[in-house]
Amino acid sequence: MNGLERILATVRFQVPDQVPVIPQVFGHAAVARGVPLERYLTDPAELARCQLAAREDYGSDAVFALLDVNVETEALGSSLQYRKEGYPTVAQFILERPSDLSELRIPDPRRAGRMPVALEAARLLRREVRDRTLVAGCVLGPMTLACQLLGAEKALFASVDEPQAFERMLDFAVDLALSFGGAQLEAGAHLCVVFDPSASPAVVPPGFFRELLAPRLRRLCAGLKGMGALAAWLHIAGPVEPILPLYPACGVDIANLDYCVDPGRARAAVPGLCLEGNIRPLAFVDSEPRVIAQACARVLDVARPGGFILSSGCEIPLEARLDCVRALSAAVRDQGRP
Amino acid sequence: MNSPSPTGNPEPEPAGIEADHPRLVALLMDGDSGAAMVAARRLRTATEAGPIRVVEALEAAMELMSNKCTSEQFNLLEIMLTGRAAMAVARDTFPEGTAPSTKGTVVIATPEGDVHDLGKNITRMVLSAKGFRVVDCGKDCPVAVMVKAVAREEAFALLVSGLISPVVPLVRQLRPRLRESGLAAVRLVAGGAALKQCTAEALNVDHVASDAFDCARYLEAAKEGRP
Numbered sequence A: 001m002n003g004l005e006r007i008l009a010t011v012r013f014q015v016p017d018q019v020p021v022i023p024q025v026f027g028h029a030a031v032a033r034g035v036p037l038e039r040y041l042t043d044p045a046e047l048a049r050c051q052l053a054a055r056e057d058y059g060s061d062a063v064f065a066l067l068d069v070n071v072e073t074e075a076l077g078s079s080l081q082y083r084k085e086g087y088p089t090v091a092q093f094i095l096e097r098p099s100d101l102s103e104l105r106i107p108d109p110r111r112a113g114r115m116p117v118a119l120e121a122a123r124l125l126r127r128e129v130r131d132r133t134l135v136a137g138c139v140l141g142p143m144t145l146a147c148q149l150l151g152a153e154k155a156l157f158a159s160v161d162e163p164q165a166f167e168r169m170l171d172f173a174v175d176l177a178l179s180f181g182g183a184q185l186e187a188g189a190h191l192c193v194v195f196d197p198s199a200s201p202a203v204v205p206p207g208f209f210r211e212l213l214a215p216r217l218r219r220l221c222a223g224l225k226g227m228g229a230l231a232a233w234l235h236i237a238g239p240v241e242p243i244l245p246l247y248p249a250c251g252v253d254i255a256n257l258d259y260c261v262d263p264g265r266a267r268a269a270v271p272g273l274c275l276e277g278n279i280r281p282l283a284f285v286d287s288e289p290r291v292i293a294q295a296c297a298r299v300l301d302v303a304r305p306g307g308f309i310l311s312s313g314c315e316i317p318l319e320a321r322l323d324c325v326r327a328l329s330a331a332v333r334d335q336g337r338p
Numbered sequence B: 001m002n003s004p005s006p007t008g009n010p011e012p013e014p015a016g017i018e019a020d021h022p023r024l025v026a027l028l029m030d031g032d033s034g035a036a037m038v039a040a041r042r043l044r045t046a047t048e049a050g051p052i053r054v055v056e057a058l059e060a061a062m063e064l065m066s067n068k069c070t071s072e073q074f075n076l077l078e079i080m081l082t083g084r085a086a087m088a089v090a091r092d093t094f095p096e097g098t099a100p101s102t103k104g105t106v107v108i109a110t111p112e113g114d115v116h117d118l119g120k121n122i123t124r125m126v127l128s129a130k131g132f133r134v135v136d137c138g139k140d141c142p143v144a145v146m147v148k149a150v151a152r153e154e155a156f157a158l159l160v161s162g163l164i165s166p167v168v169p170l171v172r173q174l175r176p177r178l179r180e181s182g183l184a185a186v187r188l189v190a191g192g193a194a195l196k197q198c199t200a201e202a203l204n205v206d207h208v209a210s211d212a213f214d215c216a217r218y219l220e221a222a223k224e225g226r227p
Helices: A003-011 A044-058 A071-076 A098-103 A115-129 A142-150 A152-161 A163-187 A206-226 A244-250 A263-269 A289-303 A322-335 B017-030 B033-046 B050-070 B076-093 B118-129 B143-153 B165-180 B212-223
Strands: A062-064 A079-081 A089-092 A134-140 A191-195 A233-235 A254-256 A274-279 A308-312 B105-109 B133-136 B157-161 B187-191
Touching (some): A071 A115, A142 A152, A142 A163, A152 B076, A206 A244, A289 A322, A308 A322, B017 B033, B017 B050, B118 B212, B143 B157, B157 B165, B187 B212
Parallel strands (some): A134 A191, A233 A254
């Protein structure tokens, strides 16, 4: 089986030749090769080169046409501060108040900000790997984009103080994600990771997720799959156990598990959902390959019945040790075969 | 329980007032800033001990929120709403400069390279509502600025909140930098998504707080001389 076949078989709970492995390597792919992060985040050819090199080095079953969490807000007009040794950050959010949303229009992903970089990266990666490796794009989920438009503190207070305007922001975020995601799929991505860390139960109550976010995630997942995404991959960090049972009704096919979630309990909560995770991200910086191997062994025990992708709990840090990242695919070779 | 009067005996509270304390606590827990301020004004003007009852209500609300945190049912939004309401009541009860900072001064910051300050802001709200004087050095803050602030403000603790892993090496520098400045006795507390993945030993700090309330409990214990 190639990487894409392995992942699709796993999502469908068929038996793959081995457990798929996807280190969540984004900017680390550049840092590990001495490429300035800013160049990686603005040059699609460089991004594609680094991702392909990381795939070879780490034995990943996927590559990521993914820049950072600021692509959408930058395309809408937020100003960013680029940094030498880290991801850019928002210097000025585009919205002062939720009611200012009426002045925003969905941007054209072929022209706005760095959206074209993401599209071109998806095209280049797909051209190279064809259907041998999964090409993953990325869109922000509605809660995270709302936070990226206003700033997290203002957005959270707005959800209570101006609920109607806040809900309009969530709807706008879904429309934008469908537009940007559709363009990524057209460019070559097999699917788009829906990245929504601000929807975590660590940030908003499960009831908030159920009432405000789940219906919108359902529309987003259905829309992406309707435009050709091979699966819906929802990435929410933190203690997701209380909201996991809501994922299947949202149309989610792959659920990210952060390091703080017990995989066995998650498996019991959603037996029919493909899980992905969940090695502690900082372990790739402050640990040793043998410790990673031990952690993988514990996770792979849960993965035996299928429906599990071995990965980090969240993004692998920029400064991760290469030998620790390599330990993921080594663990699959050693322990992840039927 | 009624507050003692100047003579040392419990002072009878006017009819209806006894309900204002639990009402204020409930409003704070609901995050209803406006109604909480109205209830607090009523409570504090009803008797001589009114301001003390308001402080008790603030502490009770924070205690309830703290208990909720340890039962793993907490989230930032609820803490923010309660914190905002508590801050509004505290500011209204004790105008600028008159607040009793009974638990000492702490300095808080998000280290240089990290601009995610939501966790820091929530911790600031919780600690302020619990009676600490909190000096906020902001986000993206150099180590030297934090150390200077600790010395200037005579703080007994320095708190750092980090969401991203590149701040880890900066946090490790804090202990030696404090020591160089003659501030070896200052307690160091780390928190935030990235720093929470490390042990106190790995970060060279005294405590890694799991959340804002854990941080408050640690500081209260430190103030009382407990390890």
